[in-house]
Structure formats: C-alpha cells, structure tokens
Amino acid sequence: MWRNRGSGAALIAFLLAFHPALADNAAAQEPLPEDPESGLVVAPGWELVRANCSACHSTRLVVQNHKTQAGWVHTIRWMQEKHGLWDLGASEETIVSYLASHYGTQTQAAGFRRRPLNQPALESTENAP
Numbered sequence: 001m002w003r004n005r006g007s008g009a010a011l012i013a014f015l016l017a018f019h020p021a022l023a024d025n026a027a028a029q030e031p032l033p034e035d036p037e038s039g040l041v042v043a044p045g046w047e048l049v050r051a052n053c054s055a056c057h058s059t060r061l062v063v064q065n066h067k068t069q070a071g072w073v074h075t076i077r078w079m080q081e082k083h084g085l086w087d088l089g090a091s092e093e094t095i096v097s098y099l100a101s102h103y104g105t106q107t108q109a110a111g112f113r114r115r116p117l118n119q120p121a122l123e124s125t126e127n128a129p
C-alpha cells in the first residue's frame with residue numbers, strides 16, 4: 001500500500017511533467033486574458049502570432065479555429081505554398097506550440113460542445129412500439 005501510494009504520486013508528477021494538456025489544465029484554472037484588439041489569448045508566444053498571422057487576414061480567423069499541432073503545421077505549410085506566407089524560421093516552434101495549446105482540439109471540445117441530448121425524448125423514442 002505504502003509503496004503504491006509513492007508510485008501513484010510519481011505517476012501524477014510524470015503525467016503533469018510530460019503531458020502538456022494536463023499541465024495546462026492544472027495551470028489554467030483562471031481563464032487567460034485576451035488581447036482585445038486581436039482576440040488572441042495573452043500567453044507566451046502571442047506577440048509572435050500577432051506579428052506573423054495578421055498581415056493577410058484578421059487574427060479572428062486564427063482564434064475561431066481549433067487544430068491539433070499537426071493540423072496547425074499543415075495550415076502553415078498550406079499558406080506558405082499557396083498564399084505566400086513567409087518562412088517563420090526559429091519562431092515557428094513557438095507559434096505552433098502557442099496555437100496547439102490555446103487553439104487546440106481540447107479547447108474546441110470545451111468551447112463548442114453541443115448541448116446534451118434531450119434524454120426524455122430519447123427514452124420515449126426507445127420505448128416507442
């Protein structure tokens with residue numbers, strides 16, 4: 001028992017350290033402030049996003065989207081190939097990690113979750129003859 005508790009704590013520490021989403025949730029009890037002008041969440045990297053992602057379209061187009069890290073990289077490559085987005089160089093890593101943390105698929109689930117199904121209506125359908 002004693003030993004198990006020790007390894008439980010180690011597991012939690014491991015998860016917090018190596019699972020960015022869990023660490024984020026633990027740290028993000030308070031909602032992060034948003035820059036009123038761009039709509040971007042003010043967190044490390046946001047100024048790089050504002051500087052690189054607002055020249056051709058509004059940052060609103062960025063904040064209304066939710067993608068995985070791979071999805072954001074894909075969108076960036078697409079804009080680079082088709083729309084003349086420049087090489088983001090050393091900033092790309094910070095930009096992608098900012099986007100995936102604050103406009104990732106986890107935030108989509110929270111922000112755009114549909115209302116629960118109407119349970120009585122479902123039950124009545126199920127019990128219909």
Ligand code: HEC
Nearest residue numbers: 052053054055056057061062065075079083084085086095
């Ligand atoms: C050189 C111009 C340019 C820059 C700079 C630019 N984009 Fe775009 N982006 C576009 C164009 C063009 C579209 C297509 C717009 C449309 O469909 O109306 C687009 C569309 C998008 C979309 C919507 C399409 C999709 O697949 O979700 C997102 C999200 C997006 N950009 C994010 C970004 C991010 C993040 C950055 C900064 C890293 C950025 N953009 C910088 C040109 C640019």
